[in-house]
Amino acid sequence: MKKILIYLSIILGTLLITSCDFSDDVQDIQTQSGSADFTTYVALGNSLSAGFQDGALYKEGQINSYPAMIAQGMELSYEFTQPLMADDLGGIPMIGVPNKRILAKTANGLFPVTAEGTGATTIANIYNDGPYYNLAVPGAKVAHLLAPGYGNPVNLLTGTANPYYVRFASTTNSSVIEDALKLNPTFFSLWIGNNDILGFATSGGDGSEPMTAEIAFAQYYEMLVQKLTANGAKGVVANIPFVSSIPFFNTVPNNALALDAETAQSLTSFFAAVQGIFTQVLMGQGVPAEQAQALASQYGIAFTEGENRFLIQTEKTQANPLGFRQMSEDELLLLTIDQTAMKTEGYGSVSLSAEVMAVLGKLGAGQQLSPEEAQKVLDAVNPIHDKDALDVEELALIKNSTDAFNTTIKNIAEINELALFDANALMQDLATNGLHIKGVSYNSTFVTGGVFSLDGIHPNQRGYGIIANGFIKAINKKYDANLPEVDPNKYKGIEYP
Secondary structure: OOOOEEOOOOOOOOOOOOOOOHHHOEOOOOOOOOOOOOOOEEEEEOHHHHOOEOOEOOHHHHHOOHHHHHHHHHOOOOOOOOOOOOOOOOOEHHHOEOOOEEEEEEOOEEEEEEOOOOOOOOOOOOHHHOOOOEOOOOOOOHHHHHOOOOOOHHHHHHOOOOHHHHOOOOOOOOOHHHHHHOOOOOEEEEEOOOHHHHHHHHOOOOOOOOOOOHHHHHHHHHHHHHHHHOOOOEEEEEOOOOHHHOHHHHOOOOOOEEEOHHHHHHHHHHHHHHHHHHHHHHHHOOOOHHHHHHHHHHHOOOOOOEEEOOEEEOOOOOOOOOOEEEOOOOOEEOOOOOHHHHHHOOOOEEOOOHHHHHHHHHHHOOOOOOHHHHHHHHHHEEOEOHHHEEOHHHHHHHHHHHHHHHHHHHHHHHHOOOEEEOHHHHHHHHHHOOEEEOOEEEEOOOOOOEOEOOOOOOEOHHHHHHHHHHHHHHHHHHHOOOOOOEOHHHOOOOOOO
């Protein structure tokens, strides 16, 4: 059988790359707060609010976080300080946090790789260098912002603390929300809940990262908003985008198994053999011939010249005892899937060895196979593992939770008369239609779309500019304010080597 050809290329174009310039980033107009009070602005959230990008939290990304962009237009009487990392690598070597990703020339073309060098950031506490007005913590879920001890380094051993919060927590027993309230905010932004779903999605729904229960999410979110508004503070909250709108889940197509006519016929013949072998296995177990043939027929998969969908691993059931099938149109592959294995080892189709080829030759000659030989053929089927894909059931769970969380956020925003930024709608629009800003086109395509960073999840600086404007528009509309919008084109996009 010929080597299976797979098309998995990422077309890299040229993006305009410019340095940020805070001196003329906002429109030259007099800021008015309307019915809001921008005297003390505090931002809470997770990695998205911290300025995380390219797979790391690093200094330049933090400086160009969307809360910093919003704060710039508020004309604050103080410096909007943030707990900056020590460098632009972002790694924390003492606890194994890797450096950021950069675009580099490799044997396969331009691809994201981990930046070389040793990061200078430690988990030593820098609280006394504050106060810090951006209290966003990468990796935080909604409950984490309420959790005492989330910044205690001892709790890192049990997974109940976060190294980023360890760096700037006021005490070892404080919580993020307590530290925020110490600043007596008159205005806040809150974008939290993404990680309550994202961990499940980025692990392929394999069970290692469960989603937060809808009831628990609602309780925790309401508690956060009650605490933030208790003294009359106003603010803006944002909802949660569907994971299908970001490049991490839509860059590697599930129909990229590209076959020539001969290879397609060879694969079709292989799975006809799998069907026949499994029919005999079932009959050997006492299953009536007609029933055995019907059950085994699902494995007689036909391939055609051109693009074909990969095979995916499923739970073994009575209806699907071998535990694999072809992917359906709407199912997604993760950006982190081993694309080399897909190209060279038949990951997602068939992994053929000399032994398996010999067995197939014996079968083709009409010879009887031993049980061990038959099992070698069945074992050659190499479906994509659960951790590398989201199937229809997992996507349905994600959508249901996202919808429920967003309903909670909307209801709580309305009850507390807060501005609501519909981040979900923005990301859907970017994925479907794109945006055009002062002659520059943006969309959600990985690398070339101009919005997302090299981790495929977090925006780059320009993307954060677009997000900042989403928050600003929501604030202006709700409070009759006139915060100036930023120009995303003045920030950095992907840097090319």
